Amino acid sequence: MCNQTRIFLGGNPGVGSLHRFRDAIQHGWPIPLEIEEHSHADMAARYQAGASGLPFAVLRGYVGSDIPKYNRSISSVVCPFTGEVLTATRALIPDVAIIHAQKADRKGNVLIQGILGIQKEAVLASKRVIVTVEEIVDRLAAPLNACVIPSWVVTYVSEVPGGAYPSYAHGYYQRDNGFCRAWDEISRDRVTFLQWMREHILDTEDFAGFRSSLPQGTMVSNA
Amino acid sequence: MCNQTRIFLGGNPGVGSLHRFRDAIQHGWPIPLEIEEHSHADMAARYQAGASGLPFAVLRGYVGSDIPKYNRSISSVVCPFTGEVLTATRALIPDVAIIHAQKADRKGNVLIQGILGIQKEAVLASKRVIVTVEEIVDRLAAPLNACVIPSWVVTYVSEVPGGAYPSYAHGYYQRDNGFCRAWDEISRDRVTFLQWMREHILDTEDFAGFRSSLPQGTMVSNA
């Protein structure tokens, strides 16, 4: 179990805020949550530093912002050539990265296509790496200059078709926007949230069980 | 005219050293050459800093090497979190970058395929950018996640088929290894070098003239 979990970006596409996250911060339910807050540019830089074997990264960050006042992982460095003061941010080295990708071959080489985000950096910064994929294939057939994560930096690969749900997997299926909207209602209330969690997560065996517990019609659209 | 020219990597594939460069350094011919020497990792970091709008880059560089003693663009910074001392290197912002790529579309978007090197960073670090391409096409038809340089960071695009010669253009033609070997002999001697330069460069009008001045049989192989 982890006592520190970091979220890069919390949000519900097309809907907005995460009610459960907000409830935890504002009301400490189900437990009080401590947060360490960074901008996206800063988080990207922290993953880069972690992936690069450096203890910190330099960026032009937070100019005039109050955020650094509440975060001891944000500091400053002086350029030895120009004297300019720049933001320094502490490298991030997660215990484990879990990403979902399109394909892996039988050796464990992973192909990521479409929007890459910070997935490669998260993988390369982390101590252990779990990749779920839509399918395991004999040959990746990756196009020239595609984003491939070689097997020797991956700890485990698991074939989980539909594993991006309720989000989408580029080239496989679309996002379930209906689920995202429904989630806004489900998660708004503690009781309906707990009920949903029990029915679809806690009382299902695995991902297949979760899938079949959902109302018909979800996850049928193809890209 | 530039009074400072920087070479990232000088070498002749499969053959070895550049005799003219060595002659300039060792004997000051035709003029004395001042050099500022960096490792490849450092140069890559300097282009990255230039492309990123930062005055310097941080790396674990030159541990135990004599190179920093002779180069004032290499210094150090202290990590504000760990106290570790790391190498700092000055950003590189060339006046102009000239690269050769496979394709541009009519708007000037450029597709680079195969080995990318530091071409993207050189383009994004430079004040002006000239791209020569094998062909200008109506639509790039770039694969998803290909390396595309958008037109709005490119100053000029020029269609120069065979423009990588004597090197290769991935997907278009092979390197002329015979030329590289011949060049070793041509460039070894000042007289044969000057004669070659006169015949093939100074006395030819343009790239087409250079091409037709070469012995038959070069530049005919296709990838």
Add this chain to the structure above:
Amino acid sequence: MPELAYTSIEIMTIAAARRLANSMVCFVGIGMPSAAANLARNLHAPDVVLIYESGTIGAKPSVLPLSIGDGELAETADGIVSVPELFRYWLQSGRVDVGFLGAAQIDKYGNINTTMIGGTYASPQVRLPGAGGAPEIATASKEVWIILKQSKRTFVEKLHFITSAGFRQGQSSAPKSADTAADCRPTRGRGPTIVITDLGILIPDPTTGEFTLSGIHPGASLEQVRAATGWDLKVFPHLETTPPPTAVELAALRDLHARTDAAHGSSIAER
């Protein structure tokens, strides 16, 4: 010609879209910035370069994306880069003409709060969504446009928390943070140059940096704007009235929303 009926959100979106030139490179937030930028692209600015924070450069979506990570942004982009590359090579480098942001709250100096309201940072009364990419978009872009609905709740005299800095003078009495030099560094761009609301247009006073009313949308009154502003709103002498939406503009905007609804399965944005 009969006057067209339109909503205050529609004229806000159209007023913003009109300002986006065909030659601009625009780093665009989801929601109203994205709606206005794509409207401009569908009207007078077909070549405007839209950058979404997911790393999609030159995205040309046919419908408004639900999130920065929508697949259509990748499919239509000139190029896709990683998020770290986007922030370093494309934003931080000063290549973006317009950083186009929404906001939960702004103050009179164009500072933005998207972090928290009331209480303390550790235990806020209201927790907002957080910084996202805005702190660096707000300072690295050559200029920043802010679009949001105007009310006493959103336009406040003094923010509880500055997430993304504008002209910052509202913060001049705040203690300097010792462990970062953020407060003493200049921004790289010109900072916020316009705030577009459902009632009118504010631009900074060139001397003080205080956002001052420069335009008003047809149908809105000066009293209404003042009543929706949490500070003592100043007004430029030559207050312009926003030209009403044209039939072409309205049709393009409504068509964009209709296509978006059809693609995503329901209404996703205020209009």
Add this chain to the structure above:
Amino acid sequence: MPELAYTSIEIMTIAAARRLANSMVCFVGIGMPSAAANLARNLHAPDVVLIYESGTIGAKPSVLPLSIGDGELAETADGIVSVPELFRYWLQSGRVDVGFLGAAQIDKYGNINTTMIGGTYASPQVRLPGAGGAPEIATASKEVWIILKQSKRTFVEKLHFITSAGFRQGQSSAPKSADTAADCRPTRGRGPTIVITDLGILIPDPTTGEFTLSGIHPGASLEQVRAATGWDLKVFPHLETTPPPTAVELAALRDLHARTDAAHGSSIAER
């Protein structure tokens, strides 16, 4: 079985190739390192991961490349990354098991000179090709293997210039550079663990870091090795004799060179 005829370059290449395990990740220089690494890949180590400095990770060339930028490296690689990414995410991060280097000159502490000989730095007697990627390959890799022909010219007591550091003690009396802390920082990896030559094998004395003869190739004599070493060569008590090349090894190496010659149009490497 009749004894096979082979050259000293062939046994050097084969002795190096034998040490490369199937599970290793090897950052490989052009020339003899590349020949040895690809020989290993064609023999006992089909899954060895070869990284060339051009950004090609997991390259599986059918012939030896003429340069780090050969197209076949890209075509056969598991992935292609930019050179900055290669150095940061893949080398500097400490992911490389073996940095496999050639050298113009080494000293007894495994330091490498590829910069200059004689005269001054600004005006050298002999200008060598320069650092390339070696200073960081030599210190960021988990261990470093060096392959070069042994002679008094290449194996020197003290280098004119340390381009890429080994155990550095030969430099202990050199002045510390004030503006960089390079001299006081530890390397991240174990440093050079083996030097493979056309005459034998040297490994560092565990206490002093001085490279000491641990193996000798069949046909070479100890006197010959001493005569080809510019320092007072120490020898481990149990000097091993390198097993001669097998018919399979020799055939694979010669086949690799023949394929290479056919592809590139002529002989490119010493053998």
